[in-house]
Amino acid sequence: MDKQQLAFVFPGQGSQKVGMLAELGAEYPIVKACFEEASEALGYDMWSMVQNGEQEQLNLTENTQPILLTASVAVWRLWCQRGGMTPGVMAGHSLGEFSALVCAGALSFSDAVRLVRARGQAMQTAVPVGVGAMAAVLGLEDQQILSICESISGDEVVEAVNFNSPGQVVIAGHAGAVEKAINALKEAGAKRAMLLPVSAPFHTSLMKPAGEKLEEALETIPVSSPSIPVIHNVHAQTESDAEAIKALLVKQIYSPVKWVDCVEAMIARGVETGVECGPGKVLSGLNKRIHKPLNCLNIDCPDSLAATLAAIAGE
Known part of the structure; x- marks a missing residue:
């Protein structure tokens, strides 16, 4: 080789x-x-x-x-x-x-x-423990996830942070915004959208x-x-x-x-x-x-x- x-x-x-x-x-x-x-x-x-x-x-x-x-x-x-x-x-x-x-x-x-x-x-x-969260999203296109996160972000943010493989993206941000995004992503057809056992919203702004x-x-x-x-x-x-x-x-x-x-x-x-x-x-x-x-x-x-x-x- x-x-x-x-x-x-x-x-x-x-x-x-x-x-x-x-x-x-x-x-x-x-x-x-x-x-x-x-x-x-x-x-x-x-x-x-x-x-x-x-x-x-x-x-x-x-x-x-x-x-x-x-x-x-x-x-x-x-x-x-x-x-x-x-x-x-x-x-x-x-x-x-x-x-x-x-x-x-x-x-x-x-x-x-x-x-x-x-x-x-x-x-x-x-970010103090409990304020932020991360979630894995399976089964949606990157662009759909980016659009949904953008539509939810305001005073609280949620962002796509890990583009791990096709159809597997991690989102993160304020816990409340992540929760809203999980619900919206499921409605949009995500196979799974679940919180990760992580103590801070890594790779976000x-x-x-x-x-x-x-x-x-x-x-x-x-x-x-x-x-x-x-x-x-x-x-x-x-x-x-x-x-x-x-x-x-x-x-x-x-x-x-x-x-x-x-x-x-x-x-x-x-x-x-x-x-x-x-x-x-x-x-x-x-x-x-x-x-x-x-x-x-x-x-x-x-x-x-x-x-x-x-x-x-x-x-």
């Missing part, structure tokens, strides 16, 4: 669960070493929280973000240690974009761990205060040009300029995640195989719906690591 045919993708919030990567950690010391490095940066035992903590604790966004970043970086380092092929391009869903930038050498790991914890805290405090805090945090953090191109959520393009990357990371907090466009951009570059680097298979499922011929693999346990190494070496 030519490396241009290979993409690595990094999961975002929702892929975390207690006990994740336990088998990889038991078999490969590099995984736990990565968690130790992150724990040192944040001042608490992250591996212990992941293996023995409560799911509620893992779901707090200020914990979820550094934990998922660390899990993805650990899997990437293991992949490199095992002689896995370097991909031609990378992308990450929301938080996963930070994981991609670390693995592409644009951000240092310890800086990124601290940065995403600050990002999580800023996102959580931007309500997150602008969090963007300002992230911008401040980024001022002191060095960013360099990635050694592997990273496709960004905001505009589904790659970027090599460090200041432009910082600006995109800030904008991403209060802008929609254009995941469909990101995957289509990979396909346009000649990607035929996508590897989900980190816990779960959420992105593999989305990617297959976006582009059926895409060969979707994942790495989150020894068996899937071996299978992915063999599949890519064999092509």
Whole structure:
């Protein structure tokens, strides 16, 4: 396989669960070493929280973000240690974009761990718990959803925030406006429109205060040009300029995640195989719906690591 045919993708919030990567950690010391490095940066035992903590604790966004970043970086380092092929391009869903930038050498790991914890805290405090909400909408065209959200938004806002796959869009905003939108979307023929167990309306304009805090945090953090191109959520393009990357990371907090466009951009570059680097298979499922011929693999346990190494070496 030519490396241009290979993409690595990094999961975002929702892929975390207690006990994740336990088998990889038991078999490969590099995984736990990565968690130790992150724990040192944040001042608490992250591996212990992941293996023995409560799911509620893992779901707090200020914990979820550094934990998922660390899990993805650990899997990437293991992949490199095992002689896995370097991909031609990378992308990450929301938080996963930070994981991609670390693995592409644009951000240092310890800086990124601290940065995403600050990002999580800023996102959580931007809108008080209970004021905002998010909901998944299945079975409607993007344009219908955008129109309905626009018609409901006034003093309270509701916006389409994650374009995850054809027929699967996430909306978010003020809880009351989201509730109204759910009812209107069902009336318009949505197969499902259901609230998500999320504590803040991510990727909406309500997150602008969090963007300002992230911008401040980024001022002191060095960013360099990635050694592997990273496709960004905001505009589904790659970027090599460090200041432009910082600006995109800030904008991403209060802008929609254009995941469909990101995957289509990979396909346009000649990607035929996508590897989900980190816990779960959420992105593999989305990617297959976006582009059926895409060969979707994942790495989150020894068996899937071996299978992915063999599949890519064999092509």
